[in-house]
Amino acid sequence: xxxxxxxxxxxxxxxxxxxxxxxxxxxxxxxxxxxxxxxxxxxxxxxxxxxxxxxxxxxxxxxxxxxxxxxxxxxxxxxxxxxxxxxxxxxxxxxxxxxxxxxxxxxxxxxxxxxxxxxxxxxxxxxxxxxxxxxxxxxxxxxxxxxxxxxxxxxxxxxxxxxxxxxxxxxxxxxxxxxxxxxxxxxxxxxxxxxxxxxxxxxxxxxxxxxxxxxxxxxxxxxxxxxxxxxxxxxxxxxxxxxxxxxxxxxxxxxxxxxxxxxxxxxxxxxxxxxxxxxxxxxxxxxxxxxxxxx
Numbered sequence: 001x002x003x004x005x006x007x008x009x010x011x012x013x014x015x016x017x018x019x020x021x022x023x024x025x026x027x028x029x030x031x032x033x034x035x036x037x038x039x040x041x042x043x044x045x046x047x048x049x050x051x052x053x054x055x056x057x058x059x060x061x062x063x064x065x066x067x068x069x070x071x072x073x074x075x076x077x078x079x080x081x082x083x084x085x086x087x088x089x090x091x092x093x094x095x096x097x098x099x100x101x102x103x104x105x106x107x108x109x110x111x112x113x114x115x116x117x118x119x120x121x122x123x124x125x126x127x128x129x130x131x132x133x134x135x136x137x138x139x140x141x142x143x144x145x146x147x148x149x150x151x152x153x154x155x156x157x158x159x160x161x162x163x164x165x166x167x168x169x170x171x172x173x174x175x176x177x178x179x180x181x182x183x184x185x186x187x188x189x190x191x192x193x194x195x196x197x198x199x200x201x202x203x204x205x206x207x208x209x210x211x212x213x214x215x216x217x218x219x220x221x222x223x224x225x226x227x228x229x230x231x232x233x234x235x236x237x238x239x240x241x242x243x244x245x246x247x248x249x250x251x252x253x254x255x256x257x258x259x260x261x262x263x264x265x266x267x268x269x270x271x272x273x274x275x276x277x278x279x280x281x282x283x284x285x286x287x288x289x290x291x292x293x294x295x
Contacts, residue, residue: 005027006235007021008021010218012222013190013222018180019180020054021177022053022214023174023176028175037093038097040076040098041097044079044143048143052083053236056089061127062086065082066122068080068120068123072114072115072116072138073115073116074116074141078094087235089238100113112141117137117138120150122135134150136149160198162201162204164203166206174208178217182194240278242276244280247280252294268283
């Protein structure tokens with residue numbers, strides 16, 4: 001599948017409204033293939049990857065990192081996504097093969113999979129002494145509404161969030177999302193028009209499946225044919241940064257006694273990265289070498 005993935009930032013209503021639109025179809029399909037995700041799992045994970053990529057597009061510094069954790073009481077278990085300033089994302093779901101019936105509307109039951117009781121946790125590591133942590137209870141488990149609540153509660157912004165993943169028997173047909181945020185000088189009329197436009201808009205995954213461009217989507221959801229592009233060279237990708245060296249550092253960090261116990265009881269060890277399922281094998285000799293690095 002050729003990647004059309006992109007995030008574009010716009011201003012509408014003469015700068016009084018900010019819109020960020022994302023096409024994440026290729027990103028989410030790569031995640032599906034990496035984790036062999038079921039349709040409902042890829043819908044939940046894809047929505048989380050999409051909003052993570054939109055939020056990461058606002059990070060300023062090279063070392064900045066965003067971690068999103070969703071833990072509901074549904075059978076999917078937890079969702080974790082990590083993103084950096086360069087829009088490289090990785091993550092996993094606890095139960096990637098989950099298969100549950102469609103909801104009453106005949107759609108993938110993301111809320112039922114995630115659960116309505118639990119929390120959404122946002123960790124922003126932006127170079128300060130302590131990372132920013134914002135935790136809010138889940139509202140619906142459908143992801144978009146939960147993030148709308150997060151922005152209102154933790155960041156005090158009246159932000160509308162739309163996320164969608166369209167799946168067929170071949171995989172991810174389309175995936176994307178948008179967030180719309182009125183600026184402080186937005187008028188009541190602006191907000192009234194926006195709310196009605198968003199209410200009437202087709203699902204974002206349907207608009208992308210209909211081959212609408214992100215600019216066309218921004219115009220459609222705002223009603224402003226003169227939306228202004230602010231930034232458009234943002235491309236999110238699913239890419240894990242694991243390596244044997246990182247796993248080695250992790251094994252060294254567990255301490256001399258624990259590592260010696262592994263050598264005594266198992267001899268060798270096979271570890272699998274949660275984020276990309278890559279397997280790393282360490283022989284007894286390699287583990288004994290690592291032992292020498294521990295004081």
